Structure formats: C-alpha cells, structure tokens
Amino acid sequence: MLHIKCPYCGLRSQKEFSYGGDANVKRPKLNAEVTDKEWDDFVYMRKSPKGHHLELWHHTSGCRQWIKVKRDTITHEIYQTAKIEEQIS
Amino acid sequence: MTNPYRLENVGFINRDKKISFKFNGKEYFGFKGDTLASALLSNGIHLVGRSFKYHRPRGFFGAGVDEPNAKVQIELNGYSEPNVNATEIELVEGISATSQNCWPSVNFDIGAINNLLNRFFPAGFYYKTFMWPKSFWYKIYEPFIRKAAGLGVASIEKDNERYEHKYEYCDLLVTGSGPAGLASAFSAAKSGARVILVEDKPMFGGSLLTDDVTIDNLSGKEWANKIISELESMPNVITRKRSQVFGYYDHNMVAMFERTGDHLNNKSKYTPRQRLWYIRAKEVILSTGSIERPIVFGNNDTPGIFLSSGAKEYLKLYGVLVGKKPLIFTNNDSAYETAIEFKKNGISPIILDTRENHESDLINESKNLGIEIKFNYAVIAAHGYKKVNSATIGKLNNSKTGFENKEKINCDCICVSGFWTPSVHLASQSGNKLKYDKDLDAFIPNVSKQNEVSVGAANGTFNLKETIKNGFQKGSSLSQKVTGKEVNLPVPQTNEKKHGKHDKFWCVPLPKGNNYKRFVDFQNDVAVSDIELALREGYRSIEHVKRYTTLGMATDQGKTSNLNGLQLVSNIENKIVPEVGHTTFRPPFTPVTIGAIVGRETGHHYMPTRKSPMHKWHKDNNAVFVDAGVWLRPRYYKVGNETLQDAAKREAENVRKNVGVCDVTTLGKIDIKGPDSAEFLNRVYTNAWLKLPVGKARYGLMLREDGMLLDDGTTTRISENHYHMTTTTAQAANVLTHLEYYLQVVWPELKVNVVSSTEQWAGAAIAGPKSRDLLSKLLPTEDVTNDGFAFMHYKEVDFFGVKARLFRISFSGELAYEINVPSDSGLFLWEKIIEVGKNFNLQPYGTEALSTLRIEMGHVAGPELDGRTIPSDLSLDGMISKKKDFIGKRSLSKKDFIKPERQKIVGIVPVDKKTSIPEGSHLVDDKNFKLPAKKLGHVSSSCWSVEYNNPFSLAIVAGGKTMIGKKLFAVAPLKTSSIEVEVVSSHYVDPKGERVRS
Numbered sequence A: 001m002l003h004i005k006c007p008y009c010g011l012r013s014q015k016e017f018s019y020g021g022d023a024n025v026k027r028p029k030l031n032a033e034v035t036d037k038e039w040d041d042f043v044y045m046r047k048s049p050k051g052h053h054l055e056l057w058h059h060t061s062g063c064r065q066w067i068k069v070k071r072d073t074i075t076h077e078i079y080q081t082a083k084i085e086e087q088i089s
Numbered sequence B: 001m002t003n004p005y006r007l008e009n010v011g012f013i014n015r016d017k018k019i020s021f022k023f024n025g026k027e028y029f030g031f032k033g034d035t036l037a038s039a040l041l042s043n044g045i046h047l048v049g050r051s052f053k054y055h056r057p058r059g060f061f062g063a064g065v066d067e068p069n070a071k072v073q074i075e076l077n078g079y080s081e082p083n084v085n086a087t088e089i090e091l092v093e094g095i096s097a098t099s100q101n102c103w104p105s106v107n108f109d110i111g112a113i114n115n116l117l118n119r120f121f122p123a124g125f126y127y128k129t130f131m132w133p134k135s136f137w138y139k140i141y142e143p144f145i146r147k148a149a150g151l152g153v154a155s156i157e158k159d160n161e162r163y164e165h166k167y168e169y170c171d172l173l174v175t176g177s178g179p180a181g182l183a184s185a186f187s188a189a190k191s192g193a194r195v196i197l198v199e200d201k202p203m204f205g206g207s208l209l210t211d212d213v214t215i216d217n218l219s220g221k222e223w224a225n226k227i228i229s230e231l232e233s234m235p236n237v238i239t240r241k242r243s244q245v246f247g248y249y250d251h252n253m254v255a256m257f258e259r260t261g262d263h264l265n266n267k268s269k270y271t272p273r274q275r276l277w278y279i280r281a282k283e284v285i286l287s288t289g290s291i292e293r294p295i296v297f298g299n300n301d302t303p304g305i306f307l308s309s310g311a312k313e314y315l316k317l318y319g320v321l322v323g324k325k326p327l328i329f330t331n332n333d334s335a336y337e338t339a340i341e342f343k344k345n346g347i348s349p350i351i352l353d354t355r356e357n358h359e360s361d362l363i364n365e366s367k368n369l370g371i372e373i374k375f376n377y378a379v380i381a382a383h384g385y386k387k388v389n390s391a392t393i394g395k396l397n398n399s400k401t402g403f404e405n406k407e408k409i410n411c412d413c414i415c416v417s418g419f420w421t422p423s424v425h426l427a428s429q430s431g432n433k434l435k436y437d438k439d440l441d442a443f444i445p446n447v448s449k450q451n452e453v454s455v456g457a458a459n460g461t462f463n464l465k466e467t468i469k470n471g472f473q474k475g476s477s478l479s480q481k482v483t484g485k486e487v488n489l490p491v492p493q494t495n496e497k498k499h500g501k502h503d504k505f506w507c508v509p510l511p512k513g514n515n516y517k518r519f520v521d522f523q524n525d526v527a528v529s530d531i532e533l534a535l536r537e538g539y540r541s542i543e544h545v546k547r548y549t550t551l552g553m554a555t556d557q558g559k560t561s562n563l564n565g566l567q568l569v570s571n572i573e574n575k576i577v578p579e580v581g582h583t584t585f586r587p588p589f590t591p592v593t594i595g596a597i598v599g600r601e602t603g604h605h606y607m608p609t610r611k612s613p614m615h616k617w618h619k620d621n622n623a624v625f626v627d628a629g630v631w632l633r634p635r636y637y638k639v640g641n642e643t644l645q646d647a648a649k650r651e652a653e654n655v656r657k658n659v660g661v662c663d664v665t666t667l668g669k670i671d672i673k674g675p676d677s678a679e680f681l682n683r684v685y686t687n688a689w690l691k692l693p694v695g696k697a698r699y700g701l702m703l704r705e706d707g708m709l710l711d712d713g714t715t716t717r718i719s720e721n722h723y724h725m726t727t728t729t730a731q732a733a734n735v736l737t738h739l740e741y742y743l744q745v746v747w748p749e750l751k752v753n754v755v756s757s758t759e760q761w762a763g764a765a766i767a768g769p770k771s772r773d774l775l776s777k778l779l780p781t782e783d784v785t786n787d788g789f790a791f792m793h794y795k796e797v798d799f800f801g802v803k804a805r806l807f808r809i810s811f812s813g814e815l816a817y818e819i820n821v822p823s824d825s826g827l828f829l830w831e832k833i834i835e836v837g838k839n840f841n842l843q844p845y846g847t848e849a850l851s852t853l854r855i856e857m858g859h860v861a862g863p864e865l866d867g868r869t870i871p872s873d874l875s876l877d878g879m880i881s882k883k884k885d886f887i888g889k890r891s892l893s894k895k896d897f898i899k900p901e902r903q904k905i906v907g908i909v910p911v912d913k914k915t916s917i918p919e920g921s922h923l924v925d926d927k928n929f930k931l932p933a934k935k936l937g938h939v940s941s942s943c944w945s946v947e948y949n950n951p952f953s954l955a956i957v958a959g960g961k962t963m964i965g966k967k968l969f970a971v972a973p974l975k976t977s978s979i980e981v982e983v984v985s986s987h988y989v990d991p992k993g994e995r996v997r998s
C-alpha cells in the first residue's frame, strides 16, 4: 500500500486517497472549437507509461485537496508530490 | 497412562498440565506447550492425511511453517476450520482434529486406487484428462475433481469469533526472533528506535531453542530469555509471539497475522481470535531464518520420514521421539546434531552420508559417541505403507549415478537433510532481486528495492557469532538513521559447532528396474517423473513448468520443494540453477484466515450506518428499513399484516389523495459560496444558471465529460453568492469530488468554495393535494398561497421557533414542499408535522411509495441514470442549453449520440394489466425468440401505479417514443417470465405537470 505525502497533511496511507488519472491532461477551453478527434483524445485516450508518471490524487478522506504525484508505475516509487498550482519537474 | 514416545525431563512443555484432545474421533492426551503434531507423535500417531492426487498415506514431515502434509480440519468452540497446519496449532483442551482429503477414513481411503492408476495422473492431467467432451464437465469431471481433490471443508455457518485489524508504525520491524532478530532488535532498541520484534512460534528464540550452543556461557535459550526480558521492559519496544509476517507490500507496508486467542481455552468475550496487523516500518530486518531442504528418494513421502531439523525440534522442544530406530540420511553436517540428540537420549541412529569419508567436529563427536556412520551411502527407497518399517539403502558409485550394492535395513523413521535454504520469501516480495549463491546452492537476497535487509540464516549466514555481530551492526546502523544515536554492543563469546561443506546431492537415482515414486512436492503430489515429463513435452520456462506440474502451488507454496524442483530442471536441461531462475514469491507466506482479513468489517459493521435524526420515530412506528447508500431509510411503515406492496400502495395513494410526509434528510446537500458560484453552476449543469434570482430553485442535470448523466437535483439561490445544491442520496460523495476537481484542477480561477452539508440539515417532504393546507397550519404567519409562494420558490421561515428553510419542490409530482431544519431539530420538525397533520389524514411514506410516485410520473432516478444514458435518452432534451458550454456538452454532438435508433425512455404496461414486470427484464419483439435474440431495450424501474391501479414500468427502448402503441415482450430468463407489454408514454400520470404548479 502506497504512502503518499499530501502537501497539506503530510505522509498518509493510500487508503485515504482516490486516484485521479494523468495530471498532464488539459481540458479544452470552454466554447473552444474542438474536433471529434481532439475531444476523444481528451475524454478517452490515456497513455500507460512504463516508469515516470505525473498523476492526480484526491485526498478524499483527508483535506479533500487534489494534488500532483510523480510516481513510477513499475516500482511505485513516489519521487515528488506537490500542490495543484505548483510545478513539478 | 503415558505417551509412548515422550521422553522424561526433555523439552519445554508443562507436564503438570495434561490436555485431552480428539483426532479422527479418538481421544488422546498431550501437554500444555505441545502442538497438535507433537502431541500426536508422542502417542505414536504418524498417519495424518492422504495426499492430494494419489491419496497416498502421509505423515508429518516438518515441525513448523514448512510442513507440507499435515493439514487438518479443526473443530473448536463451535467453529470448524479447514487446512490448519497441525505443526503450528497449539494444543488446547477440547480441540478436535480430523484428517482431510480422505474418504471414508484416513486408514481406508477409496481414492487410494488413484495410486494404483497413477499412470493416468501424470503432469498436466487436469489439462489433458478433463478436456473433452465438453458435455462431460458438469456431470462427470467437475464432481470427480471436487470430491477427489478437495482439501478441507469450508464451514457454511456464521463465524461468531471476533477478529481485529490493527495499524502500527515503527522505526524498525524485526521479523523472527532467532539470534539474528534478537541481536538486531536489541541494538536498535538501545539506540532509542521504536522497534517491533515478532515471532511466529509461541516462544521467542528461534534456532537458539534447539541448537547446542552457548553465548556468554548461557545456553541459547537462556541468552534469548535474557535479551527478550530486557526488550520487553523497554517502552520503545513491542514484542509479539504467535505472529507471522506474511506479506511485504509497497512503501514498507507489511501485513502480519497474529493468533491472539487460538491458544486460550476460556478467552474473554472481547479477546479476538486472530488479529491482522498493517505495519508501516521505516526499516525492516528480515531475520526469518532458513528451511531445511529434503533429499528426494523412493517413497520419500511415507509416514515416518522427517526433515532432520523437524525430528530435532520434536525432541528438544517437546521431548518427543519421532521413532526409536532412526535412519539419518544427509548430505551435510547438521543432521549429525539430530543424531547426537537421539544418542544422548538412549536411541541409536544409523547415519547415511552421501559424502565420501568426511571429517568435521560434529562427525568426530558422533564417532566418539559410537554412532554408526555409512559414508557414500544413500536411501534408495523407504518401505511400509502407513508407516516406514524398513529402507533399501545402497553404496553410491563414483559418479553417484547408481549403486555398487543394495541392502534392506529395518528402521521406524528416516530423518533427512539436504542442507539449508534461506527464507527469502519476504525479501523477494519486497522487490529484492535475489542472487544465486553457488556455495550455498540457494538464492539469497541481493539488491534491495525497499528499506529492508536480511540478517542471519535468511541472508545465508549460518555462523552464530557472525549472525549476532551482523545483527548488532544492522540494528544499530538502521536505527541510527532515525535516532542519530550510534550503539556499539560488544559481540558476545559464543561456542558453536563448526560445520563442514555439504554435498551437492539432492535426488537419489533410481536403480535399474525400480520405479519408486520420488516426490518433490508432497502437498501437490508432484514427482520427479512429472517434472521430467513436462520437460519432455517442451515446457522450458520455470513458470510454465510450475503451472503444468503444479509444483509449489499448494498452500505451503513449495517451501521444501522449490529448490529441488529447480535443481531437477537444471540437471535435465543441463543448465545452472540461476539460468533456470526462480518462480515468483507471493503473499501470503503462510495461509491467513478469511476471518482475519475481514476483521470487524462484517455484517452491520461492513460499512458505517447513517441514521437520520428522525430514525427513532421511524423505528417506534413500525418502519421497515432499507439500505440507501450509507443511510438506513424507512422503506415503508407496516400496518397490521401488510406486505411491502400493500403498504407502498396505501402510502402512495394517500399522497395522491391527501398528504404524506417523507424523511428526505439523506438527500446529498452541498453548500456553495463565492462570487463566481453562478458561473460555476452554469458550467456544471446543462441548463442556464446565470439568471436564477435569489429565493428561487432550479432543477439541473450534471454530465460527465463523456456526455453521460452523472446526477440530477435542485439547487437554490439562498443569497447573492450562496447556493444550496441537492444531489441524489447515492451520488452525494461523487458529486462533491467532481465539483472539487473542476474548482481545484480545471478552473482554479473561479472564486467558489464547496462543502458537504448533508449532515447539517434534516429534511421532510410534505406532498399531496392537502399539503398547502397542512403547511398553512405549520407556518401560520407565512403566505403559502400559490401566488405568494409559487412552484420552485424558496424562503427562510420560522418553524415554531426554529430557523428553517422552506422549498416548494416536488419529486412525487404532487403539490409538495420540503422543509429543512438544523439536524438537531429534525425530530422536532417531524413530530410537529405528524401531530398537525392528523387533521389532514397525513401518513408517513417510505422509499417504496416514493419510487411508485416518481415512476408513474416518469421522473428519472438512479436506475435510469445508470452511467449509460445521455439527457436525450431520458427525454430531457429541454434541459440542454444551446447557448452556453458546460461539462460534457461537446460529447452530445458526437455521431453515436444523435442517431435516431438510440435506446430512449418510454413507459410500458402489461397487456393483461395484472402481471408485474421484473426490473431488469429485456425487451424483445418476438414471443418465440431464439437465443441469441435481438434486445430492444430493458426495464429500468417498476411499480404498481396507484393512479391507474395496474403495473407500470419505465424502460429504455430503441426508437423511444416512436414505439408508443407497439406490443413487445418483457423477458426475464432468471425468473422464467415473458410478459406481453404495450409501450406508452413515460409520463403516465399528469403528463403536463399541472399538479406541482396548482
């Protein structure tokens, strides 16, 4: 079970969090002209990278903040966590 | 009466406490401190079960977690548990054990005919034999496999025992209390680190309890006791016996199984039977020791054949002799220790050593004691059916591929030793990349992935002094990382026996003309011939060989068989073992009961139960409750002998005719505040929200980005920048997370805050034509006329001195209101409505009547918002704003979402106007359909329409409204029903919605 450092609460068990998918996905701007392909890519298409992955987690049973987590999908090592407005390398 | 195989004055059992127990119905006795295995052996009982495939008689082989054979069914305190290791269960008064896997009895087992037919049960027999014809599966193959191959019998009774979960955090977890674990824990504890030391046995000390060593002039056991008592006095140390770390997971989370009550006779009500620990350790020391490796020979599964370490453990811990005429068969020195123990207790063993004239301290000591040693000898085969009575032995030729001679000698047990295998299971589970050690002929930990390190025999260190030294160092250096304090403990003086080199010999060749079964994996009945066959048939990967032969796949996970299997493959393939590789080590290391995994989360405690503030009134008034998400809601209020259908009909009819009151506290509520709240709602909901005035409510639909409906509900503008959102009971939590996602991640520029207020408000809906009259009596100073307080209006009111929120909204389709008060006043609100309502024929109604009312009105709910419907599927096109963008809008214009043949909502009525249609029924247009039939849609919600007094259902059907007037068939194969139905409008009652506005 992962141990995730919430930038607001500190190290907490994975049990308190919900996974929120790829943090690099950008929602198209409201009212923007979007092709079917672009929209489908946003809604459905996700990479399944081996290794580094920047992802969103929600501290559901904690402070209820969405946070960024840089994780290795093979080793499950967590390199860095950050608030949503912070940049992560 | 005495135990015939029990020595006097040897062992750590309590001879003052006799314990009687039953095995296969017969009564025996043992002593406190015995395991079931040691107690049976003290009575001379060796035959304990039958093997899995061939039903061959099997006895005890080891004395601990490595035991492959002795799985029994236990009955105690009213519970029955299968597959319990007889070598691990402590003897308690009244315990009753039975053999498994044999029918009708362990002494006469019909399945043993499989042993005579064993050429039909080679490797892969499951795959080959039970393949064809397919129709044989149900009636012949499956029952056969189930009867023949079952292990124990799982109980179908409710388990009344108590199980617990515990979470713990520490700086250092030490798994195993042999010399390595004790030394590590001791030095770490001295540095001030928070240490947990655990031991799977009922006694601390591990190998120190059985090895003939001294440490600082103390015996192994005395030294262990000294260290333990000091550790137990330290506030920073937790010690646990009877606790097995069985799983090593990510981020140094380990799971441990503790037997807290199995050994107690009269445990108190709240003492759990077993406890599951989740331990998050900064560092872990794996001091799990090693498991003795067998040598494979003919009929090596006969009862009376033991690991030599097991025989020594029975003797030294329990004072039990596994035999009185032992044959010791070894490729190394450690079996000599077993021989010496026998000799010291008046038993004369014969040692067969595969090595050539070896010399060592232990061999010299044995010679001096007069023990007969035959070098270059091996056991070819054991003889005896239910118990060993003799063995064919022989002198190995120079290449050790055959024998120079053969002879038969009498014996009543054979103690075998093929050197030691470090217990690397947990290290491997943690992600440690193991390496093969050519000197040990075994895998040892190498490159750590997590914060773990192995010490002592688990790391391939078999020397006591070295082990204690390493333990002190590792314990200190790991804890120093946390405490910053260095501890340098002096390494004690040790006295131990030096061991010589072992022989690389693990499988005795078959002499020409002999076809003895030579077992590699006892528990799964895998013999040398099975592995040879798998390789002949082309299996190469060790993972494939494992699955094809089932080697190492039983509950013991191949603890004694894996390495011998690998060695065989490497010999046949002419590869070295590391090239063959090893199979994956997976949790659990030893079996864990389902009860412990479940813990307290069972029955009502499976999920938290939420009750509304009015719960007591509901209970006092014969409410029958139903689980609604995490809430308990009244389903109906039972009057007399009413059925559910009767009550729902009565309650719903009263709403249509008079007035009813429903507890709507459970509805999800979200408080929304901030200057951008209107803009946010406008993006979240599909309809327009910017112009909603203060004091008004609006119905809204929420989509996911893929266009599917997420939830619906009304939201009210309380003040300029303050909204009150309601969600369905089931989706409350998901909707809040959804809103937080968009506010925090997608549109952080919006100044809006959301918080759940579900528990802050209690709510009551009053619905029906008389609800206004009732309301005017409840709120005598308020103007509640249609003009003064119109549909979808809101105001704050004074409810008998309680500040309340009044909404004119309706789920039932009738004239209706909802009153919210702070939760603490919920019961007051409810009782006041009931009291005043008496004059208006008010009746409370539950969720069943609520469903009836909404279904016949064509209002959608959970069964229609099933994650597969878009607004137009549910005739909610009018709710879609064309002017603005919102979450999910872009998806709605996609090709598949606008095609006319989409399945859309309709109503259906049975043609006979009598037969209720099961929810989930499929709709087809041909009465005599053949499978696979074309499905036109499905029935989502069903009720008994109180307006028309006949069944009515909502359905999602291809073509939607264009199908109105058509006849279809609703089929529910599980209920074997097929009902002719007519398609009607989904708005069955009051299609224009006049009542809510009246």
Ligand SMILES: [Zn+2]
Binding pocket: A006, A007, A008, A009, A010, A059, A062, A063, A064, A065
């Ligand atoms: Zn947090």
